[in-house]
Amino acid sequence: MSSLNTSGLELEREYARGLTWRSLLAVLVGVIVIQPAIIYAYLVGGSGLPVSSWLIILLWSGLCRVLGKTLSRQESFIILTFESLAIGYAWQFVSLLKSSYFATHPLLESLLPGVIIPEWASPSKEALSIIYTTRPFSPFLHEAWIKPITIMLLSLLLYMCIDLCLGLICYQIYVAEEKLVFPAQSASALTLVIVSEGTEARDFRVFVFAIIFGIIYNFLTDFMSFITGIYTFKIFPRGILDLTMYVERMLPGAPITIDFTITPYITGFMLPLRVTIPMFIGSAAFYIIGNYFITINNLWPSEAPWSPGLGWSWIITKSRLYFWTSAIVGLSLATTLIPLIIHPKRTFKIFSSLKKIRGKYAWVILILFLASSSLLAILIHYLVPRFPLWILLLSSTGFSFIAVSFSAYSAGITFGGFNIPYLRELIILSSGYKEFDIWLTPTPFSVGGSGIVGALKQADIVRCRHGDYIKAYLLTVSLGVLASFIYISAFWSLSPFPSYAYPYTVTGWHVEFVDWARWQKWLWTGFLFKQDIVIISFAAGAIVYIVTALLKVPHFLISFVSGTAMYPHTALAQLIGSIINSKVFAKKKIIQPTWIPLIIVGFSLGDSLMYLLSSALTLMGKAQWLLPY
16 A cells, blocks of 8 residues: 555545446435435334445445446445445434424423523424424425524534544544554455455455354344344343342442443454553443442432442443543543643644645645634524634634544544543533523534544545545535435425324434433533543543653553443453454464454444344334224
């Protein structure tokens, strides 16, 4: 592979095209065929169909082979990357209708007294009544929707600009300069090469066997219980075994669990011990040792007192909300900022390398980022004039960069990455602004750039032009949003939301509203963020980074912090997988290193295929009420 520091002109000459009529047609098929099925599955059952983009890759690759033309690795990359992105934008107009349901819910006044929903967030009850009475083809054709839709589209456009700019900037930092591995993205890209071009028959057989193993594993662990209706009917165990109740007399408040799901163990194959050990230490330090300390010292709040028998899920969820969020935020900020502060020469070198992004276009990227992030802050300030503009500007520029940098750094080291939690809540609560309208505005920062960093890493592995990725990104988002408007309008014309034609809009949306309203009230209790803990954890993170840097232990802090976002059983499973790979497979050469990504992706694909089948059967069963018998 050519150097990642190659100039833009050389990239265009060396890398091949990925955006062709074949890859574009595959994305269009996903938008036209799969997106409406996923929307309908959500409206009926509350969850989308677990359609894997890898299934589309295999089907499309096979079709191209039948027609006598092999699908290139670059085309496969475009399909894999943007199939899920196009489907993801199916929720844009669903969210608008759900927001209007929340805004006009009969319990709004009782749960959130005095709250007034502005017209730029949702149409009024009177306007919605007219819409539901006249029943046009699309509810969004009424003038009451002009402001909410305009704000949604403007914020989406600004988010796209911010994400692309920060994605290119952080790509230069963490891929070109730091040369991080990005395990999950690398596994997918390396598998693409094998599946698309079939360079090694043995490698392709490994991938096929992994798919078959995933299908068999799911059949014996989940699908048999699904078709029999007996949840406990499983040949092999799967899921979490909770041992907390057996040890809580000796270790009160410490969740002790074992994960019997294979997936986290095999993903551990991709991670070195220098990453998985700090991850497990971070998870265990917070949720086992930390929660034990909280419990024996009676530190649980009266609103959420601990008692024997609550189980691991309650303990971890509540401890995150009441104790660990502040610590995680402080450590995350330290992980991102301290390396830039204590290594000024290295920081200057990294940022000087930004001119290599696209040569003379580096300044264009920086200016576009500052302009789009500033416009986002101005848009929110226009909607909520009393909220401090300087906080919005700081958030849209500074916090966007910090959040994307941290997430990209985490994804470059661990399998999947980690986002700083509750950053929006931290910004609003720290501002002291008490009005409710700020919670209805677009988020004053964006974290989507980290996904672009990983995708550009994949583009380098498969040797796809970055320009093709950017064009496909802009095109796919536009198609996804347009399709969302068309399909939601079509479903609404058959029966409005909420209605019993779409059961989840009647039952599920009500539950979501109650949870949302209670969350808004709880946020102001002062438990989520504690300034002293944020400061102390930031200082502790700085010390840990400096010490580990002196000891030449790279990436310890980011691995530790990423572990705090994981359940202890997941971190332990990845540690065990890492030990098995490094101490058994690598030493005895049982499995070739190139097979590991094929095993991970193939197993996940086979497993998801069975979930897709069970979801489709469930959807057909729930839709039978439409029949005349």
